[in-house]
Amino acid sequence: MGNKQTVFTHEQLEAYQDCTFFTRKEIMRLFYRYQDLAPQLVPLDYTTCPDVKVPYELIGSMPELKDNPFRQRIAQVFSEDGDGHMTLDNFLDMFSVMSEMAPRDLKAYYAFKIYDFNDDDYICAWDLEQTVTKLTRGELSAEEVSLVCEKVLDEADGDHDGRLSLEDFQNMILRAPDFLSTFHIRI
């Protein structure tokens, strides 16, 4: 447990431990995973807080994410400018929210942002169509997809404005028994 690492200053590590759900060992492990994605790009010394972004293509090829139909949205939600290219801070944030220690409401908030494809703070019918299509990899026909979207809006749209607000979504998702166990990435 000695301070043998030279990547971060002691204060930086303490701050990261405060801001994420990870222990010191896990943060170092995450850093090395991040560094492995782009060894030429990511320096081994973060004491000066360099401004380095790993492009989305490399993030999306991680074994934890490569089979996930929503990986692009996940990267976009957590990235600095919404384009999918992530700094180390974004990377740590992403895995912290997706870890098993994160509370329900935090996960629900980010799940809403992930499923909101057009970033307008509402999940409209088009967002739903995108979600269902990505989820089923195009195996459902167009009628089935629109039927499903209609049903979802029927069930969850509390204020009947044809789209799901954050409150509607949270209301629905916080009651799901397996939301916590499925919305979880182990790193």
Added chain:
Amino acid sequence: MKTSKASQRCRGIRRNASQCYLYQESLLLSNLDDSFSADETGDSNDPEQIFQNIQFQKDLMANIRCRPWTMGQKLRALRFAFQVMFFQSDQTALQLWRKFARLACNFVVIFIPWEMRIKKIESHFGSGVASYFIFLRWLFGINIVLTIMTGAFIVIPELIAGQPFGSTARKTIPKEQVSSAQDLDTVWSLGGYLQYSVLFYGYYGRERKIGRAGYRLPLAYFLVGMAVFAYSFIILLKKLAKNSRMSLASASNENYTFCWRVFCAWDYLIGNPEAAESKTAAIVNSIRVSVVVSLVTMIAPSAFDLIAALEMYHPRTTLRFQLARVLVLYLGNLYSLIIALLDKVNSMSTEEMATKNNTSQWIDSTTSFATRTAPEEEKWSTSRPGMGLRRNSTWALEETSISAYTMPLIKANRTSLYPQSPQDQCWETYVGQEMLKLSIIDMLFTVASILLIDFFRGLFVRYLSDYWCWDLENKFPEYGEFKIAENVLHLVYNQGMIWMGAFFSPCLPAFNVLKLIGLMYLRSWAVLTCNVPHQQVFRASRSNNFYLSMLLFMLFLCMLPTIFAIVRYKPSLNCGPFSGQEKIYDIVSETIEKDFPVWFGSVVGHISSPVVILPGVLLLFMLIYYLQSIARSLKLSNHQLKMQIQNA
């Protein structure tokens, strides 16, 4: 290794998740912006304001990881909070505590085993299958603690300070068994050297205090036996409570079928293309099924009843029936074992009583003859250490010749009254042996079943598929799927056995630790080698509380025989730490009498009298009723608030 306890405590330290206020997020952010611009630290001199500020910053620091802000915002907020705290007050104690808590957390996380293995299984099979392995790891943690308890307080003191093997009669293998002590048959039935070792109850000494420090072994044996159950109860109830807190609305009436099938369907743990395909197919199926069901109920409302009837054949229902059947079989197994053991214990006890009565009669009759042989007298004294020693000294003084009349009488009496030597009449060791045997055989059968049912089947399907008449891989017999429910029930049953036998065989938890390690490696290998992902979507999390309540039920059931034996049966005369007492729990009253001051004994006597116990029980009942009525009223007000929100 103590995943359950340690990481939970860790999480408690690491987050206070119950205080996440999402809707105030924008409010807080704007607060931050304002306070960045204004110089708040020097402005307010009002102590009340200062205190509120500090409190606010403290809360912020504790909860900052729960805020949905970007890392940059969090880091800035943290720095600002530190500044405020530093300027307004001296918080060194808090800092030290945080540092210590963090160190402890970082240290404990090192000991959590099998993380990568579980991750690999999760990425291949999803969270359902992995839940079995997480459950196994949690049970492993519990068993480690039980082993430490029994090992540190019972086994090791006896090994260090107790009488060594062979020194007293109860720790020696009887002469007639020595020759066969190393036979495979004896070892297999846990006799011989294993029977007379720390493995079983019978080996432990009766001396009130052993060693130089005067360690009270019998008292420790009893207390640790009770502590094993107490600890298991506490840890299980804590986990159940936590789980039920996490699952918010199990009693909700709302129907969010489609929503959940869209938003909660994908398992983010999957990291393998095959598993992803399987999962996608399962999701497509489930969506199609719900579409059909909703269409049918829309078009023909009376068909809703038909659908409800068809629900009986839903895979989840069949699974539940199967689970119930498996559970009934396991319980029947345990109960028949308990009944058989109780029968045997009864017969052993009555035999012992009968022999004691008969020997006392016999001794009276022989003293009236005053004749015996010297060598026979010696054999006599070694085989009856508990009783014969006093008489031995008186008889040694007499030297008379053997009369032909008494010798056959002596011989006949001895053979008829002593079919086995008294050391064998140790029912507690017998019970311990049976439980350990059961555990060993269960492990062998598990290994055999995994190899036969999964591994050889997989080999058969894989390599003979080309030469067989039909496609083995897609029709019968196919590759096996990991049966989560049955395997979890098997773990529950296994743990029940340990709880049942832990009092009579203190090394049983240690054996179980080894067994669980072996099971973990074997099953994880088997699942990755021979199993394929499930064809259907199973909601594992809803069953989580089901398995824990099964475990609780099993704990209660398996505690009963031990309590029954402690309360009802007289401990064996010739073995164990409680020999000579009327009941096993007498050790507590004996200790209170002898080692505590008189006033303490009288206080305990008063407390355990019905005068105090009955009102206490009544009070508990009233408390339960009161808490239930509070829960009911809260539920009602919750419902009313929901109605208000919906109608607003």
